[in-house]
Structure formats: structure tokens, C-alpha cells
Amino acid sequence: MTDGSDLVLERDIRGRLVLHRPGHPPVGVRPARLFPLSFPEGYIALLDHEEKEVAVVRDLAELDLASRQALLEELEHAYLMPQIQRIYAIEEEFGVLHWHVLTDRGERHFEMRGRDEVQPITPDRFLVRDIDGNRYEIADVRALDRWSQNLIHTHL
Amino acid sequence: MVEAFKEPLPDSLAERVPMLLDAGEEPRVVLSGDLDHHGRFGPPSWLVATDRRILVFTPDGKGAVPSANGAPAPGRWAWLRWLEGRRPRPPRVLDDPAVPPPASSYHLTHVLLSRAVEVKARESVGGGAVQVVFASEEEGDPPQRVDLIRFSRAHLLRFGDATQLIEKARREASGQQGDPVGWPAGPRKRSKARCERCGRVLPPGSETCPACVQKGRVLWRLLGYLRPYWKLSVLSLVASIGLTALALTPPYLMRILIDDVLIGHKSVSMLYWITAALGGTHLVRLVLGAGRDWLTSWLGQRIYFDLRTQLYRHIQKLSMGFFDQKQVGGVLSRISSDTGTLHYFLVGSAPNLLIHSLTVVGIAVGLLLMNWRLALVVLAPTPLLVVGTFWFGKRVHVVYRRYWRVLSNIHSLLVSTISGARVVKSFGQEHREVSRFEGRSLEFQGISLDAARLSIIYYPSMSLITVISSVLIWLIGGKQVLEGTLSLGMLTAFTSYMWQFYAPIGVLCEINNVLQQAATASERVFEVLDTEPDIRDSENAVYLSRIEGRVVFRDVCFSYDESGALEPLLKHINLEVAPGEMIGLVGASGSGKTTLINLLLRFYDPTAGEITLDGVDLRDIQIACLREQMAVVLQEPFLFRGTVAENIAYGRPEATRDEIIEAARAANAHDFVMKFPDGYDTDVGERGGRLSGGERQRISIARALLNNPRILILDEATASVDTETEKQIQEALERLMAGRTVFAIAHRLSTLRNATRLVVLDGGRIAEVGTHEELMAKEDGIYARLVKIQMEMAKSIAPPEERPAEEEEVALV
Numbered sequence: 001m002t003d004g005s006d007l008v009l010e011r012d013i014r015g016r017l018v019l020h021r022p023g024h025p026p027v028g029v030r031p032a033r034l035f036p037l038s039f040p041e042g043y044i045a046l047l048d049h050e051e052k053e054v055a056v057v058r059d060l061a062e063l064d065l066a067s068r069q070a071l072l073e074e075l076e077h078a079y080l081m082p083q084i085q086r087i088y089a090i091e092e093e094f095g096v097l098h099w100h101v102l103t104d105r106g107e108r109h110f111e112m113r114g115r116d117e118v119q120p121i122t123p124d125r126f127l128v129r130d131i132d133g134n135r136y137e138i139a140d141v142r143a144l145d146r147w148s149q150n151l152i153h154t155h156l
Numbered sequence: 157m158v159e160a161f162k163e164p165l166p167d168s169l170a171e172r173v174p175m176l177l178d179a180g181e182e183p184r185v186v187l188s189g190d191l192d193h194h195g196r197f198g199p200p201s202w203l204v205a206t207d208r209r210i211l212v213f214t215p216d217g218k219g220a221v222p223s224a225n226g227a228p229a230p231g232r233w234a235w236l237r238w239l240e241g242r243r244p245r246p247p248r249v250l251d252d253p254a255v256p257p258p259a260s261s262y263h264l265t266h267v268l269l270s271r272a273v274e275v276k277a278r279e280s281v282g283g284g285a286v287q288v289v290f291a292s293e294e295e296g297d298p299p300q301r302v303d304l305i306r307f308s309r310a311h312l313l314r315f316g317d318a319t320q321l322i323e324k325a326r327r328e329a330s331g332q333q334g335d336p337v338g339w340p341a342g343p344r345k346r347s348k349a350r351c352e353r354c355g356r357v358l359p360p361g362s363e364t365c366p367a368c369v370q371k372g373r374v375l376w377r378l379l380g381y382l383r384p385y386w387k388l389s390v391l392s393l394v395a396s397i398g399l400t401a402l403a404l405t406p407p408y409l410m411r412i413l414i415d416d417v418l419i420g421h422k423s424v425s426m427l428y429w430i431t432a433a434l435g436g437t438h439l440v441r442l443v444l445g446a447g448r449d450w451l452t453s454w455l456g457q458r459i460y461f462d463l464r465t466q467l468y469r470h471i472q473k474l475s476m477g478f479f480d481q482k483q484v485g486g487v488l489s490r491i492s493s494d495t496g497t498l499h500y501f502l503v504g505s506a507p508n509l510l511i512h513s514l515t516v517v518g519i520a521v522g523l524l525l526m527n528w529r530l531a532l533v534v535l536a537p538t539p540l541l542v543v544g545t546f547w548f549g550k551r552v553h554v555v556y557r558r559y560w561r562v563l564s565n566i567h568s569l570l571v572s573t574i575s576g577a578r579v580v581k582s583f584g585q586e587h588r589e590v591s592r593f594e595g596r597s598l599e600f601q602g603i604s605l606d607a608a609r610l611s612i613i614y615y616p617s618m619s620l621i622t623v624i625s626s627v628l629i630w631l632i633g634g635k636q637v638l639e640g641t642l643s644l645g646m647l648t649a650f651t652s653y654m655w656q657f658y659a660p661i662g663v664l665c666e667i668n669n670v671l672q673q674a675a676t677a678s679e680r681v682f683e684v685l686d687t688e689p690d691i692r693d694s695e696n697a698v699y700l701s702r703i704e705g706r707v708v709f710r711d712v713c714f715s716y717d718e719s720g721a722l723e724p725l726l727k728h729i730n731l732e733v734a735p736g737e738m739i740g741l742v743g744a745s746g747s748g749k750t751t752l753i754n755l756l757l758r759f760y761d762p763t764a765g766e767i768t769l770d771g772v773d774l775r776d777i778q779i780a781c782l783r784e785q786m787a788v789v790l791q792e793p794f795l796f797r798g799t800v801a802e803n804i805a806y807g808r809p810e811a812t813r814d815e816i817i818e819a820a821r822a823a824n825a826h827d828f829v830m831k832f833p834d835g836y837d838t839d840v841g842e843r844g845g846r847l848s849g850g851e852r853q854r855i856s857i858a859r860a861l862l863n864n865p866r867i868l869i870l871d872e873a874t875a876s877v878d879t880e881t882e883k884q885i886q887e888a889l890e891r892l893m894a895g896r897t898v899f900a901i902a903h904r905l906s907t908l909r910n911a912t913r914l915v916v917l918d919g920g921r922i923a924e925v926g927t928h929e930e931l932m933a934k935e936d937g938i939y940a941r942l943v944k945i946q947m948e949m950a951k952s953i954a955p956p957e958e959r960p961a962e963e964e965e966v967a968l969v
Contacts, residue, residue, distance in 0.1 A: 015302060036281070077303065080195055080282035096357045106197035111357050115561075131357055132310040135282045154554060 007055055009046075009067040017074045019046055019054060029054055031075050037121050040079075044071065082108065084128070084138045087148035090155045097155060099128075103136060110134065118156055126156075161185045161318045165202060169213055169262065173204055176266070181206045184325065185318045189307035191283065199259035203286060203305045203315075205322045207329060210267040210275070210288070212304045215259030265304060269326040277312070277319040278303070284312045286319055374675045377682065378498070381459040388451060395448035396507065400514040402441040404522065407652035409434050415645035448507075456503030464495045467681055475689045475759070497677040505670045512660035519657045526646060530636075533628050534654045537621045538661060544621070545665040548614045555607045562600045569593060622658050629654065697778045703785045703866040704770050705735040705897030707756065712765035714755060724763060725751055727920045738898040740911035742939060747917040749901045753869050756899065758782055769867075783807075787865035789889070791872035793856030795844030800829055801836040803844070803855055807863040815862060823858035823888040825851070850881035857888045868893060870900040873907075905946055914939060 008020040009029075019029045027048050034043040034056070042059040060068050082103035089100040097112045110130035112118070119127045126138040138144070141152055163186050165173065173183065184207065188200035192214055202213040267288055269275070274289040285303040307315055351357075382389045409430055417426045468491060523531035573580055573589050580589055629651060636642035712729040726748045733739055741749040754760055755767060758774050767774045774782065787807075795803045804819055805811040811819075816836065820826040828851055832838040844852045853873065860868065873889060886907065893910075902908050914931055916924035916939050923938055924931055931939040 015300065076195055077285070077306075078280045080191075080280065080308065082197070093356070103197070105191075105195060108197050113357060115557075130310075132308065132312075133282075134309045 007046075007057065007063065007067065009063065009070045011070045011073070017070060021055065027054060031057075031071060031078060033075070033079065036079060036081075037127065044075070081135045081137050084136050084144075086145060087151050090151045092155065099130075101136070108136075110136075115156055126152075161187060161314070161321065163188055165204075168260070169202055169204075173211065176211060176264075177206060178208070181208060185322060187311070187314060187318055189305045189311055189315070191306040191308060193303075193306065195283070195306060197308075201305050202262075203318075205318070205325075207325045208269055210265075210269065210286075210304060210322065212265040212267075213262035214265070214305070216261055216263040267304065269322075269329060272326060275319055275323045275326055277316040279312060279316075283308045284315065286315055374679050374682065375671065378459075378502075378674070378678045381462055382455065385455055385458060388455060392448055392451045392455060392507075393510075395444055395451065396510050397514060399441065399444055399448060400511060400518055402437055402444065403515065403656070404518055404653075405437045406434060407649040407656075409437070410652065411643070411645035411649040413645065414648055415643045419644065452507045453503055456499060459502055460495060460499040463498065463681060464491065467491060467495065467684060470685050470687075473689055474684075474687060494677040494680050497673060498681065501670065501674040501677075505674070508663065509667055509670065512663050516657060516660055516664065519653050523650065523653055523657075527636075527642060527650070530629060530633055530642070530650055533625060533632060534650070534657060537625050540621050541618065541658065541661045542665055544614070544618055545662050548610065548618075549665070552607070552610055552614075555603065555610060559600075559603045559607055562596065562603055566593070566596050566600060569596060618662075622654075626651065626654060693778050694776055697776055698772060699778045699781045700770060700772065700785070703781075705733075705866045706770050707731075707733040707867070707897060708768045708771075709752075710766050710768070712755065712762045712767060714751060714760065714763045716751075716760070723920075725920050726755070726762075729765070729922055731915065731922065731925070733897060733899075735897055736895060737912040738893060738900065738910060740908035740914040741899060741901045741917060742905065742908070742914055742942065743917035743923075748920040749917055750871060751920075752917070753788075753871060753899060753901065756867075756869065757786060757788065784863065785865050786867045786869065787860035787863050788869045788871065789853070789856055789860055789873045789892075792849075793844070793852045795840050795847070795852055795855060797840070797842055799834075799837050799839055800832070800855060803840060804836075804858045804862055806859055811862055816858075819858040819862040820855075822861050822891045823854045824884045825854035825858050825888075828854075850878070850885065853881075853885055854888060857885065857892055861892050866896055868896045868898045870898065870902075872901055872903065905943055 006022055010018055010020070012018050016028045017030065018026050020026045029046040029048055032045045032047055033040055034045055041061075042057065044057040044060070045053050046055045046057065048054050057063060057071070060071070063071065082105045084101045084103055086102040087099065088102070089098070091098045097115070098109070099112060100109050101107070110132075112128065113131050117129045119129070121127055124141045126141065128136040128138065130136070138152075141149060144152075162183070164170075165186060177183070183204045185203065185205040187203050189203065190197060190200060192198055192201060199215045201215065202211075204211040204213075271290060272288045273291045276287055276289070278285050278287045283306060285306045288302050288304055290300045290302070305315075413427075413430050417423065417430055471491070520531075520535060523534055569592065573593075580586060629647075633642060633647040633650060637644055637647055709729045709731040712726055713724045714726040715724045729752065731739075741752065743749055755762055756774075758779065761775060769777060769782075784807075796806065800820075801813075801816050804816050804825075808815075813836075817826060820829055820836075829836055829838070838846075840847055840852075840855075844855070847855070857873075870889065873885065890910070900908060900911065908914060909928070911928070913925060913927060915922055916931070916937075918938055924934065931937055932943065934940055
């Protein structure tokens, strides 16, 4: 594993994410989170075009600002997990739950097949999967407004 | 052009698009995505593709997160929504329950296909994008990739298919050659996720929409199973009506006793009569009740048996594809749980519902006839009881759901830690397990108390309602008795009827649920019964009495789940195999070896292309014929519960003892079978569990030998045994292979040393074909590399003194 502090990431003119390391030629990489749920801000593996690990960023904080920006932008494309900020409604019909939520990426309706699709990460943090395999996160149930909390408690 | 890839454009774009195209240029793909470039939900983006270009319209909402339009603000309006309760839902559209309105203005991205070197769909966690790859400007530079349009997973497969269409057009236009990618053009059959009628999500593994189940029709079909026993059914119905009448008799007799016998005539002989009548009523009721119960049980069991056998028989007929789609667990649950639900309904709930309804109606009518004013007092709390039961049912349902979930969590924790006790102890984690268990038990305790609290509130409040009625009856009825408008006997009878009336109300509130469950369970069972096997004999399927064993794969493409894959698992396989050839299939796991074999066995049909046997398409050969002429030896041979002899003769139950022994000898199985105390009559146990892996393997070889197949398939036949056993099995296999067409899959390449040709699969494609020597001659070939790795491993394992022999062995590869 390479120490994160001497890694420099940048987006080249073609839009590729390129990794510069001392003593190595620059290489185009794609990021993969090693702990996408428990520690998304760190342990990000950088894979080259043959899917071989080139380096691991232990913590985003180790990178300089520009590198961090470039990496975050790339991560945003690779991991789509809207944060649920507010729940307007959860309605159940024949075991299918219909959700109407506000996420950090806008308003969304989705359907979920049964309660097993809600996976608790910690007692207050949940991962929600809809029927198409899209994932949504409730980062902290207690931080939601009371109406949303109430819906979660009645239905899950 | 395929309409599935053409969605109607919003008006503003429909006007704009033709202006951007050349004369005669037609959009071939028009699709909408639900994410903008920053991955935000909002008004749809649009992708329009023609043979020449791709146009992408992204809403330029100036980067604002779309507002929560029209959604009620939580908090302040919460009580309002609560009051509204569950409104009936409008019918759903197929893909998105609420598609945001189109944007007012768009940003346009314009790509000429001639500039691109590839157009493909890219899948990422939680979404995907259509990506265009442009040629690199400088030599050795990686190509530039641009995401044109982003979408969530709901749109992934549609975009995946459409992108292949675009890529095909691009290749045709540029005259570019190369491996065709992906599926043959056109949308493929999708396994259904939503109901076609109402757009609702279907329950997993089922194609039955619970909302669209026509309860009446399904239950009517279920009743159809009563037809063979219609006389008994009518008898049971008559008995039920009789029983209800008898149950209503005693209070009436009580009235006669009080009014006519005790107060009126004061006659002892009448007292005898009335007492006898009461005794008689009870006696007849008991006898008739027992008879009726037996009858309904018998009928229920009979229907249950008929249905279950029919279901099992039908499932045996279905092809492998069915078992994959529904998964074994799903199939098992249909046989046991769905038919179980039906059994419970037929034997328990249905007769009960019948009796209860008759009782309630009978009493209500009787009371109204006797004294309508008092009757109203009795009937008045009924709506309250019904509402109360529903209210309670809803809440109790929520609590019990949590109750069961926590209970099953505790159970699975117990199972994993107790069966994993070795691991827990060896890592010294007892404390953690105890505290985990404690935590869950505590949670369980909380929920149990919640449930208890609900019951404690519910039952007293329900009885309060009925108690008020009974108090009122005393008051009003007693007054009427004093005024002389009501007889004492009538009042007594009223009180008894009242209690008989309240009891079934709670049960009848469940009637909708019970019918719903029964209807859904029957529909699911009927759905299986109505499934036609995918793989079945075509009308003019032939029986080949003597197969040569010439197998040809012609441009075969295949995927198990046609809907779930962006690309086929097997891609354009072309291979000709002469009779008597031994083909070794080599490749990493997941490269498609076993899938190829599954197609050859016709467990599945190719999605595209054809496989022929002696020049005849597999689909035109009777399945029975294929099964007789092909035999499989698997890595994990599956033996059925039964004796060794029965297992060897599984494919030919009429085989003689001599034939069985001969087959066992040839399979090197005779020697160990002989030593069993029960010899060939040894019970192999569940799945052959009482035998070792090598023994099971040799028995399965004997089973294949006895069938005398023309085509033999070895799927990792020697992978899971020790070296000594492997040698014995290898010997047996060589005898088995002689003179037959053989397809052998092996990771240990030395087992393929006799192969006529080796076929190397890589990512679902045939990468290399040739003899061992030919393939070894390719310096950077996949096969040559695999052999090298295995030789190095063999060297490092072999002890020094044995090394020369090992090397010789490997050199034979």
C-alpha cells in the first residue's frame, strides 16, 4: 500500500482521473471503495485499466484539496447512493412498500419488495434497496423529522 | 425498428429533434433517463440515436435541486395525512410511479457516430450511464470516455439493449469488423417484475399479482376440485345448516320452559318433555357435529391430496429453467406452504366461516322477529365491534411482525453461534456473543410487552361494548317484563342469543383476509399448474435410435436469466465435434464451461443459434432419446436415497444383477461395494451421505456405464478426491470413454491429457481450439499459461525424491 500523502490525483483534459506518484509514470485509475458503507471517506482503492490495485487512499483527508475534489467527483459517478432526508409517505400494499422521499438528489418515488430490503448498518443507520437495485441511505434516523421517524417505526 | 426503444418525446423536443437531423435520417432509439449529469433526480433527460448520431438532451435546470413539488410538508400537515388515512391508489404506470414533468429547456450534447470508436452501457453501483469512447489522439494514450446520459438502475437494462443497437449501427456504418458483442438485436423476453394489468410489483418468484387475482374466479376453480365429491359436499352443507339451527334451539327451549312450563301451565309432564327435548337437541348436535367435522376434514384432505399430487406431478415435468427462475426454495414453498394454506382454508376456515355466517344471520333474523326493540339494543354495538376489531388487527399486525422478526433474529443468532461454537471459543468471543444475545432478548422482551399491552387494552374494551349492551337489555327488557309487554322467558332467551351473536363477529371480520390468503395461495398453485414446460418435445420430434455422436454448435448465444444480463453468458460459440472425439473444456470458473454442457444436455435451449446432433437440431430430437444417449458424471455426484444397486440402475431400472455388477466392476466400484456388509443392498443414505466422495463418484460412473450412452459428459469428475482415488476413478473413466464422444471439464489439466482437442473458453467465448501441442506452441496463449502455472505448482508440492516422476506426469499433459 502506498502512503496517501504523496499521491496526486488530477483530471486530465480528456476527463480521465490520473494518478501521479513519485517514481512512477502517471496512470489512469478508477476508484473503488473498500468499505463503502462503514467508511466511505477512506480506504479507496485506485485500480488501473486492468483492474489491478495501484494504490489505496487511506483517508480522503490525506489528499491535497485538488486531488480530493477530483476523486470525489469520480466517486460520485461510480457510487450512486442518494441520502434520504425526509420521508413523505410509506404505503404498503400486498407486501410491497411504496416510498415517497426527498433525497439529497431530489424527490423520488420508489418501490421496495418487503422489509428485508432495509438493511440496518447501525441501529440508526439504514441502507434501503428498491426493486431495481437502487440504493438509498438513511444516515441517521434520529436526525430526521418526527413525521419521517414515525413512518419508519410504523413500517419497519 | 423495435418500438420498445422508442418513447414519446415531450412536445418541445419532438419539434426540435427533426431540425437537427439530415433529410431521411430517422431516430432509432428514443429513451429517457432519470438522472442529470450530476446524478440528481429531476425532469427526465433524453437520448435520441440515429444511424449517424446521438443527441442527448439534459434539462438545464441551472443546477437547482428540484423542489418537493406538491408533497405535503411533514410535521404541520401530518395530522391531516393521518386523517386521510389510506386513500385508494391510482393505477401505476409501468416504470416509475411518479415521473416528474418534462423540463422547459435542455442542454444538447451532439455526438457523431463516425467520431466514436465504441458506444456502450456502463454499470456502476446504484446506476449506470451510456458511455462513448473516442479514439485517442496520441499513440499509446488510453482512449477518452465520456458519459452521455446517466440513469438509475430502473433504466439499466433498457439502455443496455438500446446501446447495443446503437453500437451495431455504428459498426455497420464504419465497416468495422470484430467480435459481435452482446445479444442479437431486438429486445428480449424479460422475466416479469410487474403485473401487466395494473403495473404493481409482483411478489418475488411469482407472476401472480395479488391485486388482480380475481378472488371469485380463483376460489370457484378451487371449488371445482369438490366436483368428484359433490354428493358429500352437499351433505356437509346440509349438516352445517342443521347444526346452526340446533345451536339456536336451547335458548328457545329455555323460553318455553320458563314461560309455558314453569310460569304458565306448571305441568310436570311438560317439564319432562321439554327436558327430553333439550337433551335430545344436545345429543343430535354432538353426533351431527362429529359427523360433519369428519366429513369436512375428509373433503379438505381429499382436495389437498389431489392438488398436491397434481402439483408435484406437474413440477416434475417442468424444465430446468423453471427451477432456476423460482429457485428451489420457492418451489418447495409452493408444494408445502401454499398447499398448506389451502389445506387450512379448506379444512378449517371455510367451514367455520360458513357456520359463523349462518349463526349470525340466523340470530339477527330470529331476534328481530321476537322483539325488534330489544334486538336493536343487541345489534347496535356490532359496528363498534367491527371497527374495534379492525383497529386492533392493524396494530397487532405491526407489533407481531416485529415480534416475529426479532424472534427469528434470536433464532438465527442461536443457530450460528451454537453450530459455530468452535470458532466462538477458539477466538475467545463468548462474552461478545452473550451480550449480543442479551441485547436481542431485551428487544424481544420489549416487543412482547407491547403485544401484551395491546391485548390488555383490546379485550376489555371489546367486552365493555358488549357488557353495556347486556346491562341495557336488563334495564329495557326488565322494564318491559314489569310492564307485561315481554315475557320472562323471552328476556332470558334474548340474553343467551346475545352472547351467541357476539362471539362470531370477531372471526367474521377476518373473512376478507382469509379469502384473500386462500385466493392468493390457490392462484400461485394454479400458476404453476398452468406453466408449460419451456423445453418439451416439438410436434415432429424424432427418435434417433442410433446416435453417431457428431455435435455442432452454430453461433450459440445464451444467458440463464435473459432479463438480468447486459451481455450473454455464452457469446457466439461455433464448434464442430466428430463422433468419438474427446473434447477437453478449459477455462477459468465462470467462463461458461458448465453452461455449454447444460445446453448440450438440453436443460436449456440456446437463446440464439443452434446445436445439432448428427445434423438434427437438438430441439427436434425427443428429450427421452437425448437422456438415453447422454450421460453425465458430475463433480458432486447426486445419489438418491436407496440402495447401491438401485442407484446404479437409476437410468435403466430393468437392468439385471449381472449387468449391475459388470458396470460396477468397470467403474472400479465392485471392490468396495463387495466389502459392505450389505453389499449391493447397502442403503446409501440421504444424497448418498453414507459413502465417501470417491465411492459416490464411482457409483455414478457405474450408473453412466450401465446406460451405455453415445455422448459422455464429465464435469470435474475427479476434482474432489485424493490422488489415489483419482487414479482409480481415472481408470474407470477411461473405460467409460472408449468409443464415445466425450466432453470433459477439468481444472487439473493432466486429466485432459487424452483429449483429442482442447477448447479454451474465456469470458463466454471460445478463445483457443487445438491439441495440447498446438496450444502449447502459442507463446502467450491462455492454455500455455495455465499449463505453466500448474507445472510450477506441481513442482513445489512434490517431495524431492518423487520429483522426476511428477515431472513426467506433467509432461504428459
